[in-house]
Amino acid sequence: MLDIKNLCVSYGAIDAVRNISLHVDDGEIVSLIGANGAGKTTTLHTITGLIPAKSGSVMFNGHDLLNERNHKIVTYGMAHIPEGRHVFTRMTVQENLEMGAFSLKDDAKMSDDLDMVFGLFPRLKERRRQLAGTLSGGEQQMVAMGRALMSHPNTILMDEPSMGLSPKLVKEIFAIIRKLHDEGITVLLVEQNAKMALSIADRAYVLETGVITMEGDAKELLHDEKVRKAYLGA
Amino acid sequence: MSNQVIMFISQIFNGLKIGSVYSLVALGYTMVYGIIRLINFAHGDFIMVGAYVLMLTIPAIIACGMPAWLSVIPAILVCVAVGVIVEKAAYKPVREKGNNMTALITAIAMSLLLENGSQAIFGADYQTIPTIIQIPSIAIGDLKIDGATIVTVLLGIIIMIALQLFVSRTKQGKAMRAVSEDKEASILMGINVNSTITLTFAIGSGLAAVASLMYCISYPQVSPMMGAMLGLKAFVAAVLGGIGSIPGAMAGGLVIGVVESLTKAYIGTITGGVITSAFADAIVFGILIIVLLVKPSGLMGEPESEKV
Numbered sequence: 030m031l032d033i034k035n036l037c038v039s040y041g042a043i044d045a046v047r048n049i050s051l052h053v054d055d056g057e058i059v060s061l062i063g064a065n066g067a068g069k070t071t072t073l074h075t076i077t078g079l080i081p082a083k084s085g086s087v088m089f090n091g092h093d094l095l096n097e098r099n100h101k102i103v104t105y106g107m108a109h110i111p112e113g114r115h116v117f118t119r120m121t122v123q124e125n126l127e128m129g130a131f132s133l134k135d136d137a138k139m140s141d142d143l144d145m146v147f148g149l150f151p152r153l154k155e156r157r158r159q160l161a162g163t164l165s166g167g168e169q170q171m172v173a174m175g176r177a178l179m180s181h182p183n184t185i186l187m188d189e190p191s192m193g194l195s196p197k198l199v200k201e202i203f204a205i206i207r208k209l210h211d212e213g214i215t216v217l218l219v220e221q222n223a224k225m226a227l228s229i230a231d232r233a234y235v236l237e238t239g240v241i242t243m244e245g246d247a248k249e250l251l252h253d254e255k256v257r258k259a260y261l262g263a
Numbered sequence: 264m265s266n267q268v269i270m271f272i273s274q275i276f277n278g279l280k281i282g283s284v285y286s287l288v289a290l291g292y293t294m295v296y297g298i299i300r301l302i303n304f305a306h307g308d309f310i311m312v313g314a315y316v317l318m319l320t321i322p323a324i325i326a327c328g329m330p331a332w333l334s335v336i337p338a339i340l341v342c343v344a345v346g347v348i349v350e351k352a353a354y355k356p357v358r359e360k361g362n363n364m365t366a367l368i369t370a371i372a373m374s375l376l377l378e379n380g381s382q383a384i385f386g387a388d389y390q391t392i393p394t395i396i397q398i399p400s401i402a403i404g405d406l407k408i409d410g411a412t413i414v415t416v417l418l419g420i421i422i423m424i425a426l427q428l429f430v431s432r433t434k435q436g437k438a439m440r441a442v443s444e445d446k447e448a449s450i451l452m453g454i455n456v457n458s459t460i461t462l463t464f465a466i467g468s469g470l471a472a473v474a475s476l477m478y479c480i481s482y483p484q485v486s487p488m489m490g491a492m493l494g495l496k497a498f499v500a501a502v503l504g505g506i507g508s509i510p511g512a513m514a515g516g517l518v519i520g521v522v523e524s525l526t527k528a529y530i531g532t533i534t535g536g537v538i539t540s541a542f543a544d545a546i547v548f549g550i551l552i553i554v555l556l557v558k559p560s561g562l563m564g565e566p567e568s569e570k571v
Binding site for chain 2: 077078079098099100101103104108109111115116117118119120124127128129131132136176180
């Protein structure tokens with residue numbers, strides 16, 4: 030499980046995340062919702078060591094992530110699908126997926142893993158030789174998700190997977206998230222699309238200007254008056 | 264074949280010979296730029312370091328009864344060590360604390376340090392390097408191609424193919440491309456970015472050592488400043504090909520070599536003696552200016568907003 034305690038992160042003099050604590054139990058989908066600039070992406074970046082924390086602790090299955098070298102974290106079973114996909118645009122779809130498996134010692138099972146990803150995203154199979162930069166946003170999101178799966182994660186951090194996608198594609202992506210959940214993968218989901226994020230999650234946290242202001246059962250938050258007003262436009 | 268055609272073909276071969284040297288050096292510039300967005304101005308001087316190692320080790324190698332060209336191995340080892348030390352000691356701390364401009368100035372400082380350091384050790388004069396290989400020239404009809412030229416061009420082609428295979432097929436090579444495109448995503452894949460940067464410097468410096476062997480086969484002398492002009496021309500080659508692009512650096516080096524060689528051979532005749540072959544360097548740098556004006560991303564580079 031992932032357990033964050035009293036995490037503080039700052040950019041120079043600006044506190045982006047102030048003393049937040051949250052946890053994600055094995056097999057859960059937990060959503061982190063909040064407005065633009067609330068500190069959601071900062072939180073994910075701190076978990077996987079892309080930016081340093083000021084104080085606090087991040088424990089993941091017995092590993093103290095804040096004191097780990099950041100490229101080691103994926104080997105503990107945590108994948109992070111960053112905001113804006115960050116696929117390698119000048120590499121082919123297949124090369125992107127291969128990079129996802131970079132941390133695995135044994136390359137022998139690579140083709141099985143590729144088949145698994147292509148089974149999940151048949152469109153990627155057709156485009157495996159194409160440069161990822163030439164794909165549509167939805168297809169790039171599929172590459173980013175497939176790439177994360179190639180590392181055999183037990184936990185996936187997803188940052189705005191629905192961003193910039195058509196409603197139909199958003200549904201497809203969320204169906205995949207549900208499927209991964211059914212297979213036992215733990216998900217920490219950051220989303221501005223609060224309605225989708227709360228409908229799929231077991232629990233959720235609301236982040237406002239770097240502070241967690243609400244937390245609890247996702248279905249209850251979905252019907253909470255304040256949440257509805259602030260994030261669901263109702 | 265008429266004499267003119269023969270002369271033209273041999274000039275092309277001369278151009279390809281020096282062009283292969285430029286290509287190997289340009290690869291070092293372009294790979295390092297690709298991965299840390301730094302023009303490593305000290306890179307040209309790595310050729311000089313390699314050449315001094317050749318000068319010092321060839322007699323010992325010959326004394327052991329081995330062929331002189333084997334001295335490329337100590338040259339590669341020393342150049343790789345110098346490249347990696349320069350990266351770790353000078354560029355890495357600056358990269359973490361400063362910005363691109365500080366790094367660029369540090370690179371110029373490293374270049375001056377290497378040039379003046381070797382001047383302090385070896386003196387400013389040219390010193391000769393023993394003969395490295397002796398290969399008979401090949402005659403095709405009236406056309407005679409120098410053996411050294413053939414060896415140099417072949418060696419260049421083999422190394423370029425090997426490098427291309429490395430970056431396109433191997434796990435480490437792909438990781439290198441991944442890091443040069445997106446460091447954060449690379450970390451998330453589990454790639455150790457710092458060791459990948461070190462590897463890039465090591466490969467670039469090793470190529471510079473091979474380039475010094477190729478250069479010294481035909482021009483067997485060494486001086487502290489020899490890397491400066493060679494490095495600058497290779498830099499022009501890298502920019503012409505599109506800095507950051509590996510095939511671009513290869514093509515750019517060959518083009519610059521051939522242009523330089525043909526300029527030297529024909530510019531006097533074409534302009535009726537107004538412009539002499541002494542202007543060959545000016546023409547090469549003129550290419551740099553034209554590329555920067557017309558197509559700053561180079562022949563094969565990706566258009567990019569950030570330029571040094």
